[in-house]
Amino acid sequence: MTNAAQVTPKKYDIAIVGGGMVGGALACALGNNIEGNNALKIALIEGYEAPTQWPENSFDLRVSAISPASKCFFETLGVWNAIREIRATAYTEMHIWDAGGNGSIHFDSADIGEANLGHIVENRIINKTLIEHAHTFDNIDIYCPNTPASFQFDNDFAKLQLDDGTLLQAELLVGADGGQSWVRQQADISVTLNDYQQTAVVTNITTEHAHQHTAWQRFLASGPLAFLPVNENNISSIVWSTRTEEAERLCELDETAFKQELEIAFEKKLGKILHAGPRVRFPIKGQHAKNYVKPHLALVGDAAHTIHPLAGQGVNLGFADVQCLAEVILTAHAAHKPIGSFKTLRRFERTRRGDNLLMLEAMGVFKKLFSNNTPGLRELRNIGLDISDRTIPIKYFFMAKALGR
Numbered sequence: 001m002t003n004a005a006q007v008t009p010k011k012y013d014i015a016i017v018g019g020g021m022v023g024g025a026l027a028c029a030l031g032n033n034i035e036g037n038n039a040l041k042i043a044l045i046e047g048y049e050a051p052t053q054w055p056e057n058s059f060d061l062r063v064s065a066i067s068p069a070s071k072c073f074f075e076t077l078g079v080w081n082a083i084r085e086i087r088a089t090a091y092t093e094m095h096i097w098d099a100g101g102n103g104s105i106h107f108d109s110a111d112i113g114e115a116n117l118g119h120i121v122e123n124r125i126i127n128k129t130l131i132e133h134a135h136t137f138d139n140i141d142i143y144c145p146n147t148p149a150s151f152q153f154d155n156d157f158a159k160l161q162l163d164d165g166t167l168l169q170a171e172l173l174v175g176a177d178g179g180q181s182w183v184r185q186q187a188d189i190s191v192t193l194n195d196y197q198q199t200a201v202v203t204n205i206t207t208e209h210a211h212q213h214t215a216w217q218r219f220l221a222s223g224p225l226a227f228l229p230v231n232e233n234n235i236s237s238i239v240w241s242t243r244t245e246e247a248e249r250l251c252e253l254d255e256t257a258f259k260q261e262l263e264i265a266f267e268k269k270l271g272k273i274l275h276a277g278p279r280v281r282f283p284i285k286g287q288h289a290k291n292y293v294k295p296h297l298a299l300v301g302d303a304a305h306t307i308h309p310l311a312g313q314g315v316n317l318g319f320a321d322v323q324c325l326a327e328v329i330l331t332a333h334a335a336h337k338p339i340g341s342f343k344t345l346r347r348f349e350r351t352r353r354g355d356n357l358l359m360l361e362a363m364g365v366f367k368k369l370f371s372n373n374t375p376g377l378r379e380l381r382n383i384g385l386d387i388s389d390r391t392i393p394i395k396y397f398f399m400a401k402a403l404g405r
Ligand SMILES: Cc1cc2nc3c(=O)[nH]c(=O)nc-3n(C[C@H](O)[C@H](O)[C@H](O)COP(=O)(O)OP(=O)(O)OC[C@H]3O[C@@H](n4cnc5c(N)ncnc54)[C@H](O)[C@@H]3O)c2cc1C
Pocket: 017, 018, 019, 020, 021, 022, 023, 045, 046, 047, 048, 063, 064, 065, 066, 146, 147, 148, 176, 177, 178, 179, 181, 182, 200, 202, 239, 282, 300, 301, 302, 303, 309, 311, 312, 313, 314, 315, 316, 317, 318
């Protein structure tokens, strides 16, 4: 390994560790090509070279429900058209119903005068588009594939040594490196943990009937099962959250047996399951960093918080973090204030932590409420769903949250 003391570090204002959806978006939000402008110099470090090409008519196993607020953010970044040209499937309705009774709720974008409730986009499309866009900026250097081996704070700078020996220095180090964040662990920031004791089984399926541009979710006693439309017709991505041992069993079934169980669990709402692709499992944890910032350090996206996928909000919260952090940094920079000072960064933490906490706690309550089949509670929950369905202000409140407002 290179001796850090003997090498002159490459100097940056900001080093972002993790070039996934959130880190890539942050780099683009700070990207600048205006000549003579006092642009911030950014290093983006990503450990994994994500695919930029794939067979036609193939679908990524990982998809995200992108809220209208996140879509607006992509438009501001100048990447939405590129995403849409590859594939982004709008959903105009959402149907949620309870396996333990007759309660259900239905959202329709027409009720609130919106064109849709959001878009389902494959993660690889978002990743590719953001990284390609980041490459177009003069003020961004991308280190990929590369990972940091160590970092230390030294004279108001973070010094970062990469695996290949490159030494970087930055006034601000941002951890956008996901739920297992190396940056968060190195900075000794602890997390509060809510182990939902569930695992999500994810796959792509083809159904007999078209998905009707609807996001479907059935609450089973073992966890929620979601069908999300990924193409224009009858291909959906499913996220089946269930007990961990049950998820293992579902993944071991052959395709015919899996399709049969899925049809039963989903009450054949879209007819027969004609095809089911390979299945992958993701353990589900609610996790919240005790602090988002320290002097010269900030955490964004899953590095700061992970949430149950049942409401499709995880990466949308991450994009909201990015917009807030970018604004705080650019405002401080324009005012010639230090971008890495605790005072500057606290503005970001104060703005985002409350919102994220609210969403994390709401998901915890939903998960507990719907995976409890005690008869009294089950009836109450079904009455609650029906009342919410018929009470316009409550419905509007839920829709506003889902839309990212
Ligand atoms: C089954 C499932 C379904 C979901 N559905 C939705 C949904 O519909 N809508 C929604 O909003 N959210 C959804 N989420 C949540 C969403 O996937 C995450 O919130 C999102 O991926 C977080 O993005 P991120 O960039 O913060 O982290 P990640 O996606 O984890 O990316 C982190 C990046 O950092 C890199 N990295 C990690 N460590 C290092 C290191 N040491 N050095 C360099 N690079 C490093 C990784 O390679 C990766 O590219 C879902 C999650 C799951 C599990």
